[in-house]
Amino acid sequence: xxxxxxxxxxxxxxxxxxxxxxxxxxxxxxxxxxxxxxxxxxxxxxxxxxxxxxxxxxxxxxxxxxxxxxxxxxxxxxxxxxxxxxxxxxxxxxxxxxxxxxxxxxxxxxxxxxxxxxxxxxxxxxxxxxxxxxxxxxxxxxxxxxxxxxxxxxxxxxxxxxxxxxxxxxxxxxxxxxxxxxxxxxxxxxxxxxxxxxxxxxxxxxxxxxxxxxxxxxxxxxxxxxxxxxxxxxxxxxxxxxxxxxxxxxxxxxxxxxxxxxxxxxxxxxxxxxxxxxxxxxxxxxxxxxxxxxxxxxxxxxxxxxxxxxxxxxxxxxxxxxxxxxxxxxxxxxxxxxxxxxxxxxxxxxxxxxxxxxxxxxxxxxxxxxxxxxxxxxxxxxxxxxxxxxxxxxxxxxxxxxxxxxxxxxxxxxxxxxxxxx
Amino acid sequence: xxxxxxxxxxxxxxxxxxxxxxxxxxxxxxxxxxxxxxxxxxxxxxxxxxxxxxxxxxxxxxxxxxxxxxxxxxxxxxxxxxxxxxxxxxxxxxxxxxxxxxxxxxxxxxxxxxxxxxxxxxxxxxxxxxxxxxxxxxxxxxxxxxxxxxxxxxxxxxxxxxxxxxxxxxxxxxxxxxxxxxxxxxxxxxxxxxxxxxxxxxxxxxxxxxxxxxxxxxxxxxxxxxxxxxxxxxxxxxxxxxxxxxxxxxxxxxxxxxxxxxxxxxxxxxxxxxxxxxxxxxxxxxxxxxxxxxxxxxxxxxxxxxxxxxxxxxxxxxxxxxxxxxxxxxxxxxxxxxxxxxxxxxxxxxxxxxxxxxxxxxxxxxxxxxxxxxxxxxxxxxxxxxxxxxxxxxxxxxxxxxxxxxxxxxxxxxxxxxxxxx
Numbered sequence: 001x002x003x004x005x006x007x008x009x010x011x012x013x014x015x016x017x018x019x020x021x022x023x024x025x026x027x028x029x030x031x032x033x034x035x036x037x038x039x040x041x042x043x044x045x046x047x048x049x050x051x052x053x054x055x056x057x058x059x060x061x062x063x064x065x066x067x068x069x070x071x072x073x074x075x076x077x078x079x080x081x082x083x084x085x086x087x088x089x090x091x092x093x094x095x096x097x098x099x100x101x102x103x104x105x106x107x108x109x110x111x112x113x114x115x116x117x118x119x120x121x122x123x124x125x126x127x128x129x130x131x132x133x134x135x136x137x138x139x140x141x142x143x144x145x146x147x148x149x150x151x152x153x154x155x156x157x158x159x160x161x162x163x164x165x166x167x168x169x170x171x172x173x174x175x176x177x178x179x180x181x182x183x184x185x186x187x188x189x190x191x192x193x194x195x196x197x198x199x200x201x202x203x204x205x206x207x208x209x210x211x212x213x214x215x216x217x218x219x220x221x222x223x224x225x226x227x228x229x230x231x232x233x234x235x236x237x238x239x240x241x242x243x244x245x246x247x248x249x250x251x252x253x254x255x256x257x258x259x260x261x262x263x264x265x266x267x268x269x270x271x272x273x274x275x276x277x278x279x280x281x282x283x284x285x286x287x288x289x290x291x292x293x294x295x296x297x298x299x300x301x302x303x304x305x306x307x308x309x310x311x312x313x314x315x316x317x318x319x320x321x322x323x324x325x326x327x328x329x330x331x332x333x334x335x336x337x338x339x340x341x342x343x344x345x346x347x348x349x350x351x352x353x354x355x356x357x358x359x360x361x362x363x364x365x366x367x368x369x370x371x372x373x374x375x376x377x378x379x380x381x382x383x384x385x386x387x388x389x390x391x392x393x394x395x396x397x398x399x400x401x402x403x404x405x406x407x408x409x410x411x412x413x414x415x416x417x418x419x420x421x422x
Numbered sequence: 423x424x425x426x427x428x429x430x431x432x433x434x435x436x437x438x439x440x441x442x443x444x445x446x447x448x449x450x451x452x453x454x455x456x457x458x459x460x461x462x463x464x465x466x467x468x469x470x471x472x473x474x475x476x477x478x479x480x481x482x483x484x485x486x487x488x489x490x491x492x493x494x495x496x497x498x499x500x501x502x503x504x505x506x507x508x509x510x511x512x513x514x515x516x517x518x519x520x521x522x523x524x525x526x527x528x529x530x531x532x533x534x535x536x537x538x539x540x541x542x543x544x545x546x547x548x549x550x551x552x553x554x555x556x557x558x559x560x561x562x563x564x565x566x567x568x569x570x571x572x573x574x575x576x577x578x579x580x581x582x583x584x585x586x587x588x589x590x591x592x593x594x595x596x597x598x599x600x601x602x603x604x605x606x607x608x609x610x611x612x613x614x615x616x617x618x619x620x621x622x623x624x625x626x627x628x629x630x631x632x633x634x635x636x637x638x639x640x641x642x643x644x645x646x647x648x649x650x651x652x653x654x655x656x657x658x659x660x661x662x663x664x665x666x667x668x669x670x671x672x673x674x675x676x677x678x679x680x681x682x683x684x685x686x687x688x689x690x691x692x693x694x695x696x697x698x699x700x701x702x703x704x705x706x707x708x709x710x711x712x713x714x715x716x717x718x719x720x721x722x723x724x725x726x727x728x729x730x731x732x733x734x735x736x737x738x739x740x741x742x743x744x745x746x747x748x749x750x751x752x753x754x755x756x757x758x759x760x761x762x763x764x765x766x767x768x769x770x771x772x773x774x775x776x777x778x779x780x781x782x783x784x785x786x787x788x789x790x791x792x793x794x795x796x797x798x799x800x801x802x803x804x805x806x807x808x809x810x811x812x813x814x815x816x817x818x819x820x821x822x823x824x825x826x827x828x829x830x831x832x833x834x835x836x837x838x839x840x841x842x843x844x
Contacts, residue, residue, distance in 0.1 A: 012445075036436065280701070299721055300722070340728065393709070
């Protein structure tokens with residue numbers, strides 16, 4: 001089955017909002033085995049939406065729209081789609097009752113009421129995080145039309161809980177993908193290592209570069225999800241073997257998830273002391289549910305006197321070598337480890353920009369990891385000339401997480417210098 | 423002039439990557455006064471791209487493509503577009519030399535060399551953050567075709583520094599927009615307050631909801647950018663006046679920028695103590711260049727013993743009332759203010775989920791602000807049933823920033839309880 005996605009909204013068309021809905025819907029359609037040829041965005045304009053819809057049905061069997069289901073006058077998707085399919089809008093009693101309860105004690109006018117008007121005979125998708133329901137129906141020509149709301153927090157649960165089960169009746173095959181995530185290796189180098197593995201048609205392997213990491217996606221198509229998964233497995237294993245210990249996980253959400261889960265497993269505690277990253281490392285760790293078991297304390301020590309007062313970084317080092325030197329990073333890692341009574345301490349100091357500091361260039365960042373026996377260092381310099389603050393901070397926090405991952409799994413560090421005994 | 427954007431890439435089509443390029447390009451095209459009707463995404467498939475291109479030229483005068491300019495075999499945009507426009511690809515000497523320098527000492531093969539092949543007679547856009555150049559040219563029918571690379575870090579500077587100046591020769595009018603940002607008021611309530619102001623055709627006013635704030639965009643179209651700006655001004659002022667002190671800024675990047683700039687102006691220092699937000703507040707503050715002048719110290723005190731040890735939160739409160747109570751929030755704010763010797767201290771404690779804690783529900787978060795004279799409290803509960811961890815953490819940090827903004831500007835707090843003298 002061929003599928004197409006139409007996003008409706010002038011704010012998307014003018015670039016005021018980045019369109020994430022299309023990606024969310026596309027992933028689910030691909031997982032159901034539908035063949036997506038084309039996605040597009042139109043403004044809140046009934047005539048153009050009708051034209052687009054007509055074109056879409058000329059190419060595709062399934063059309064999913066996002067957006068334009070709200071209560072205001074520029075929300076035209078439902079009326080336009082129903083008219084194009086020759087269906088009347090009728091009041092859906094269940095939705096009407098839900099909305100009356102939802103708006104109890106507040107104003108409930110015609111525009112709210114309009115949200116209960118849905119194409120006759122459609123399957124209604126309940127909105128568990130907002131007011132506008134979605135729906136799906138089959139046209140007289142046997143084409144499938146699904147309408148979903150625009151706000152991602154409404155769209156995502158409706159898509160997964162209602163629209164995917166509805167659409168699965170047309171799924172005649174399935175795609176399965178597995179992602180092998182790596183840190184510390186570029187997309188180009190990774191592609192060289194697996195170039196022969198990237199030649200196949202089913203399963204396929206392809207490389208993708210993210211901000212500061214890369215991943216390889218292995219994808220297979222088969223009759224069932226299980227068969228597709230089984231097809232992926234051996235190729236994914238080969239990719240993982242080639243990329244070696246740069247791989248931090250397969251089908252994992254992030255480096256921080258891998259680190260937090262392993263700390264939990266080993267019953268180890270971490271504490272952090274951050275200067276230029278300003279709390280980003282702590283924030284990424286504590287974003288993982290369950291982090292409180294492995295993380296009790298993080299310090300953001302931006303000023304030198306605070307580094308000395310809270311972490312015991314010797315004033316002499318700060319006076320003679322400055323805040324951005326390996327010795328300060330070591331003292332921060334060791335200091336926060338001791339202060340928290342933790343197994344691991346991480347210290348990060350450096351220049352995230354936009355200006356140089358202490359004569360050190362933007363992008364020069366030192367990351368120390370203390371485990372009670374040794375203190376290890378990773379030094380960031382250069383970064384291919386990239387100097388944007390947010391990127392450098394993110395990269396520094398990722399390097400810290402990767403250093404800890406390598407210690408936890410007993411892997412050699414990259415670009416790492418073992419330092420004095422603690 | 424009508425304009426259209428075509429994004430090329432199977433990873434976009436399958437939803438593996440969220441398409442931000444289209445939004446970046448759309449904003450610039452709108453600012454040049456071009457009329458965007460339609461944007462679409464196609465996979466790395468030459469035949470479908472050629473069809474899409476043909477359709478686009480049937481509707482539009484200007485077509486901008488993003489993606490598919492890289493060195494690998496699935497990068498087909500340049501070949502396809504050149505063929506569709508009847509242009510040969512020829513070697514661009516300047517680019518060839520740039521690439522040879524770029525790859526000095528590394529492998530430089532045919533695939534790298536292919537990136538110097540560009541449509542004959544085109545205007546070349548230099549890539550300052552990568553290897554693949556972009557370009558623009560006019561077809562025999564007088565249509566304009568511009569090609570830009572896919573990675574946002576390459577696309578954005580090329581778009582702004584090279585493509586916009588190139589495209590501006592066709593701009594016959596200009597759009598100017600101004601955004602009025604508000605925190606603490608919903609999109610619906612804001613729309614009610616300004617409903618009469620939203621009726622005009624030029625300038626227009628429209629409301630937009632973001633994750634935890636909203637903004638009103640006032641847009642005008644005129645012959646020149648300056649005239650358009652002048653048209654916006656009085657309407658923007660009216661909107662701002664109606665929304666009152668919910669407005670935290672006009673055409674500002676974020677709440678944290680407003681707070682950091684005002685702290686700098688007043689020469690005041692801030693310190694933070696975070697529990698459930700885990701460093702997100704510190705991270706957002708230190709993301710602003712210049713934050714080191716106003717922020718010396720942030721603590722992430724996840725465990726109770728750390729709250730007691732570092733901040734002096736009385737053990738008795740922790741034992742009897744727990745970590746999530748107003749008294750703990752107050753003690754955190756006051757403790758971190760004293761410890762840092764700062765003018766303001768912020769303490770955040772609460773339940774970000776996914777599980778309840780101490781019998782308190784997910785979403786119950788307490789935010790305290792101590793200024794040395796008083797300690798103020800904002801309590802978050804409910805949040806419309808939303809329980810996702812990242813949203814709740816972000817909302818808590820935003821509330822803390824908004825509390826501080828209101829103190830700094832001498833505005834009354836919302837939902838705020840003044841507490842005991844410090």
